[in-house]
Amino acid sequence: MKDAIIEVYGLFHSYGxxxxxxxxxxxxxxxxxxxxxxxxxxxxSTTINVLTTLLPLQKGRxxxxxxxxRREKRKVRESIGIVFQDEVLDGDLTVWETLEFxxxxxxxxxxxRRERIEEMLKLAELEKKVNERVKYLSGGMRxxxxxxxxxxxxxxxxxxxxxxxxxDPQTRYRIWEYIRKVNKxxxxxxxxxxxxxxxxxxxxxxxxxxxxxxxxSGTSEELKNSIGSDLIYLETKxxxxxKEVASSFKEVKNVKDSxxxxxxxxxxxxxxxxxxLIIALEKSGVDIESISLKKPTLDDVxxxxxxxxxxxxxxxxxxxxxxxKRRRR
Amino acid sequence: MNTAFLTVYWRDMIRFRRFRPMLFxxxxxxxxxxxxxxxxxxSNFDKxxxxxxxxxGIRSVDYLTFMxxxxxxxxxxxxxxxxxxxxxxxxxxxxxxxxLASPMPRTHILWGISLSGVTKxxxxxxxxxxxxxxxxxxFFSGFTLARIIIAVLGIALFxxxxxxxxxxxxxxxxxxxxxxxxxQGIMTLLTMPLFFSSNALYPIESFPSWLRVISVVNPLxxxxxxxxxxxxxxxxxxxxxxxxxxxxxxxxxxxxxxxxSAITYVFAWVTFRKAVVT
Ligand SMILES: Nc1ncnc2c1ncn2[C@@H]1O[C@H](COP(=O)(O)OP(=O)(O)OP(=O)(O)O)[C@@H](O)[C@H]1O
Ligand SMILES: [Mg+2]
Numbered sequence: 001m002k003d004a005i006i007e008v009y010g011l012f013h014s015y016g017x018x019x020x021x022x023x024x025x026x027x028x029x030x031x032x033x034x035x036x037x038x039x040x041x042x043x044x045s046t047t048i049n050v051l052t053t054l055l056p057l058q059k060g061r062x063x064x065x066x067x068x069x070r071r072e073k074r075k076v077r078e079s080i081g082i083v084f085q086d087e088v089l090d091g092d093l094t095v096w097e098t099l100e101f102x103x104x105x106x107x108x109x110x111x112x113r114r115e116r117i118e119e120m121l122k123l124a125e126l127e128k129k130v131n132e133r134v135k136y137l138s139g140g141m142r143x144x145x146x147x148x149x150x151x152x153x154x155x156x157x158x159x160x161x162x163x164x165x166x167x168d169p170q171t172r173y174r175i176w177e178y179i180r181k182v183n184k185x186x187x188x189x190x191x192x193x194x195x196x197x198x199x200x201x202x203x204x205x206x207x208x209x210x211x212x213x214x215x216x217s218g219t220s221e222e223l224k225n226s227i228g229s230d231l232i233y234l235e236t237k238x239x240x241x242x243k244e245v246a247s248s249f250k251e252v253k254n255v256k257d258s259x260x261x262x263x264x265x266x267x268x269x270x271x272x273x274x275x276x277l278i279i280a281l282e283k284s285g286v287d288i289e290s291i292s293l294k295k296p297t298l299d300d301v302x303x304x305x306x307x308x309x310x311x312x313x314x315x316x317x318x319x320x321x322x323x324x325k326r327r328r329r
Numbered sequence: 330m331n332t333a334f335l336t337v338y339w340r341d342m343i344r345f346r347r348f349r350p351m352l353f354x355x356x357x358x359x360x361x362x363x364x365x366x367x368x369x370x371x372s373n374f375d376k377x378x379x380x381x382x383x384x385x386g387i388r389s390v391d392y393l394t395f396m397x398x399x400x401x402x403x404x405x406x407x408x409x410x411x412x413x414x415x416x417x418x419x420x421x422x423x424x425x426x427x428x429l430a431s432p433m434p435r436t437h438i439l440w441g442i443s444l445s446g447v448t449k450x451x452x453x454x455x456x457x458x459x460x461x462x463x464x465x466x467x468f469f470s471g472f473t474l475a476r477i478i479i480a481v482l483g484i485a486l487f488x489x490x491x492x493x494x495x496x497x498x499x500x501x502x503x504x505x506x507x508x509x510x511x512x513q514g515i516m517t518l519l520t521m522p523l524f525f526s527s528n529a530l531y532p533i534e535s536f537p538s539w540l541r542v543i544s545v546v547n548p549l550x551x552x553x554x555x556x557x558x559x560x561x562x563x564x565x566x567x568x569x570x571x572x573x574x575x576x577x578x579x580x581x582x583x584x585x586x587x588x589x590s591a592i593t594y595v596f597a598w599v600t601f602r603k604a605v606v607t
Contacts, residue, residue, distance in 0.1 A: 054429060
């Protein structure tokens with residue numbers, strides 16, 4: 001059994017009578033990068049806010065670094081670092097003052113604090129900006145500053161709530177590098193995201209969350225394999241007949257309707273199977289409008305289990321990015 | 330000892346220095362009050378007071394001197410009541426989440442912000458006294474150096490306790506509300522009755538009884554008493570009214586202010602302990 005640094009049992013959270021988190025149970029192992037992948041409103045931030053003591057624990061049992069979230073809040077707070085979804089910075093402070101303030105409220109002794117500030121500046125590549133006011137930094141720099149601030153106290157777990165939301169691809173890529181580096185140095189990472197590639201490329205394990213429930217958990221490979229080694233999407237007017245034909249093959253694991261037509265998941269090599277399927281469909285008089293073969297992605301996994309698409313960079317995403325900018329002073 | 334509140338204080342003072350419009354208005358406003366209201370009104374009131382019967386042997390004080398104590402008190406009230414508002418900025422655009430998620434005890438946020446409010450109030454009080462003396466306010470007249478020092482310390486003590494009381498109140502209210510409009514609304518609603526039912530700018534001896542009841546529970550009345558006692562003396566005549574304060578009365582005023590601050594502290598403490606941020 002691996003060593004769990006976060007243990008969550010039956011966590012519920014509601015705002016008034018709206019249930020945002022509906023009883024989730026999961027573990028995060030020491031040293032790993034763990035992701036919550038889910039669309040807007042899934043309950044990711046709510047979970048993080050409860051785990052980081054910003055929201056009260058209404059129902060459920062949570063251990064963080066071995067400390068009970070209900071009784072040992074102070075110990076939990078000492079064990080963690082957080083990067084919030086919204087920007088939490090004071091634009092009128094300089095980069096140095098931002099880090100100094102953080103170290104001081106966490107009670108770090110002066111010598112250690114000053115050493116860590118130097119280290120963090122190097123890590124975040126902000127050495128040249130030490131005395132710059134935070135409001136004059138670029139969005140990516142501010143995010144790097146927030147992440148290194150979260151790391152400054154050497155927390156056992158670092159919570160990252162949508163660390164690259166609203167950033168351009170290049171900056172996003174650099175922040176991923178940065179997160180990997182931090183993780184290699186021994187910090188456990190719990191991140192939330194609604195970007196598929198972010199979860200896929202970065203995490204050791206993923207939980208897909210939707211409407212306040214965990215739908216499935218595992219490594220990216222496990223999740224993808226759970227819906228078949230290859231996927232075929234078939235668009236046809238005669239989907240009943242198509243379903244019947246496809247289901248008759250032993251290579252086919254499962255057939256179901258989806259927003260992209262029939263989703264045929266396979267337990268065999270799709271490249272060899274596709275010609276067989278096409279011939280059989282034609283023989284049975286099923287007219288094929290389009291057919292495609294692909295390796296499953298996390299998007300497909302999400303689609304498979306929820307019947308909906310998990311979109312990257314949709315309109316909501318852009319609106320949020322704008323809203324985030326506007327919230328800055 | 331955990332000194333995290335000094336960090337919160339340090340940071341709030343940085344913001345105070347860097348946010349020019351705020352710094353400017355904090356420093357200029359009380360001086361404007363003295364310059365315009367003080368000088369303007371005293372030219373009126375002093376005309377009336379000439380006709381008042383002056384009991385022999387009692388020092389008569391002009392209106393400018395009388396109201397200078399009131400302006401110190403009033404400025405302290407405004408600065409303290411609005412002092413908690415920086416918490417609202419932190420909550421909506423700033424680092425409140427960082428502070429709440431940290432292992433620092435939450436009362437340190439309250440103490441840090443409050444100390445910075447007290448600092449501002451003391452700076453303002455000092456400015457008013459200096460500017461006042463320059464334009465002819467007769468504070469500390471005939472005092473020995475030792476007595477002046479005691480007087481200044483006494484005023485500082487009263488201002489500090491009073492200021493803390495209203496800062497706690499303001500911080501507690503601000504932490505419970507979400508919008509700037511709401512906070513400003515409540516604060517404005519509080520200032521009016523506090524201000525006009527006090528003895529800051531005119532005597533309250535001839536108030537109708539219901540208004541006097543309000544003035545008795547009004548902390549501002551006690552602050553003004555304390556300031557006048559230390560700055561002017563224990564026996565003087567102003568605006569047609571004879572003022573004489575016993576030491577016991579002044580001690581009682583101080584105790585009233587301490588009780589008031591203790592109550593608002595409990596209110597703020599409860600609020601901070603429960604505070605969540607979404
Ligand atoms: N303070 C609040 N009061 C009422 N409802 C809330 C509050 N905060 C969140 N919710 C609701 O709870 C649900 C979960 O919100 P949460 O912020 O946890 O989602 P999320 O997964 O972080 O989404 P996103 O990707 O948009 O950040 C949403 O339906 C949201 O509207
Ligand atoms: Mg969120």
